[in-house]
Amino acid sequence: MDTIKTYLDGLFLAIPETKKSQQLKTDLLANMEDRYLELIEEGKSENEAVGTTISEFGSIDELLEELHVETKGQAYQQSNEQPREEAFFAGEPIDVEDAHHYLEVRKRAALMISSGVGLIMVGLGALILCSSMYEEILGVLLMFLSIAIAVGLFITGGITFSKINKELDDRVIAQETVHFVQQEKATYQRSFVFCLVVGIALCILSVAPAIVYSLYPYIESYGASIMFFMIGLGVVLLIYGGINQGGFTKFLTDRIFIADEDELGPQAKKHRHHSPTYAFIAGIYWPIITVVFFLWGFSGIAGGWATSWLIFVLASGVFNAIRGALGVRDR
Structure with missing residues (x-):
């Protein structure tokens, strides 16, 4: 169900955070999770249940219009202040x-x-x-x-x-x-x-x-x-x-x-899943491992090149453990 939550988070990125929009998001998430569980009980696989749930609920544009909830772009156009900067901030979703x-x-x-x-x-x-x-x-x-x-x-x-x-x-x-x-x-x-x-x-x-x-x-x-x-x-x-x-x-x-x-960027800072600590570790981890690989190989220690490749196997497991400890995961 994490995929459903991520999907909703993406839909609501362009909507100002108000009590009305937050309540709408909470209600939608509850309804979508209920529908997902129904499909699972019917024998659907997890991927099929997620896909069917998302396709059934689809776009929320009509619902937003009925409830008179404005997107960030609409609110900005009405205020007519710095439209170019807002367009850059929001941007078009990556298709x-x-x-x-x-x-x-x-x-x-x-x-x-x-x-x-x-x-x-x-x-x-x-x-x-x-x-x-x-x-x-x-x-x-x-x-x-x-x-x-x-x-x-x-x-x-x-x-x-x-x-x-x-x-x-x-x-x-x-x-x-x-x-x-x-x-x-x-x-x-x-x-x-x-x-x-x-x-x-x-x-x-x-x-x-x-x-x-x-x-x-x-x-x-x-x-x-x-x-x-x-x-x-x-x-x-x-x-x-x-x-x-x-x-x-x-x-x-x-x-x-x-x-x-x-x-x-502004949106990344707001919605980033993991901490700056992970960003720092991820930036230096694999370059260090590569250096260790070559030093191990050329030094001849513990078999040299015959065993130095094991560093990548060990490093991958350690890196995944670090990701898990810091709460980082793939979508």
């Missing part, structure tokens, strides 16, 4: 088309950023390889070229992220949009697992060429360059999959789209 566009743009930006990181690793591998062939100048040129391209990709990807986030920032997420994103997330899950498993596997196995080629003194540098190539590809998959997965979370964690966790 399915908006969400689809956001996910596609985020996917392109993720490819740019992950490719940039991969190019830097490839540049280092090329430098080592060329040095072993006594082509140091060529190696340096290739490394700086890869870094230059990577910086360009970082800037372009960052600008793309910033632009699409600002378009949706502090806007209400429509309920049908939530259902759409949930379906997209389920569809993407297999790709995300592939990126995670193959990316981690490449990082772990990257030490194998270095070990094998170390047995042959004249070509041991080949092993080091291949190691960087493999790590580069593995990191590309991990970053690409992680950024895309994070895009779904943007729509499923809160009722309001939040572009920047450190600068919440």
Whole structure:
């Protein structure tokens, strides 16, 4: 029934908080919950009961008109004061088309950023390889070229992220949009697992060429360059999959789209489910885990790369425990 409550909260965001509107909301919630329980008793599944209940009650526009309850937009137009600022504050709800566009743009930006990181690793591998062939100048040129391209990709990807986030920032997420994103997330899950498993596997196995080629003194540098190539590809998959997965979370964690966790908009501050403590932890948690992963792998402690991937399994469980302790949950 949390979905029903969330749906009603979204409908009433545009309605001023008065005794009349609060009473109307309470009555509607009670009626919808009663109807939901009736459907459950009839043998409907939870999803079917929620969908049927919402579709039967539908829009509340006619009911608001009968009870003479004004929306924020109507009240503002009547007062005729600063209409442009009110329009910006309220905004249009994020519909399915908006969400689809956001996910596609985020996917392109993720490819740019992950490719940039991969190019830097490839540049280092090329430098080592060329040095072993006594082509140091060529190696340096290739490394700086890869870094230059990577910086360009970082800037372009960052600008793309910033632009699409600002378009949706502090806007209400429509309920049908939530259902759409949930379906997209389920569809993407297999790709995300592939990126995670193959990316981690490449990082772990990257030490194998270095070990094998170390047995042959004249070509041991080949092993080091291949190691960087493999790590580069593995990191590309991990970053690409992680950024895309994070895009779904943007729509499923809160009722309001939040572009920047450190600068919440007016509506986000008012309706945010979780505390600033969670926002701070979420912002630094996974970057720290990624650093620990690489330090563990390169250090050789407790098996090095052979066991360092376990950090992600452990970190996921700890993160979910933190979310639960702070009262944060997906919609």
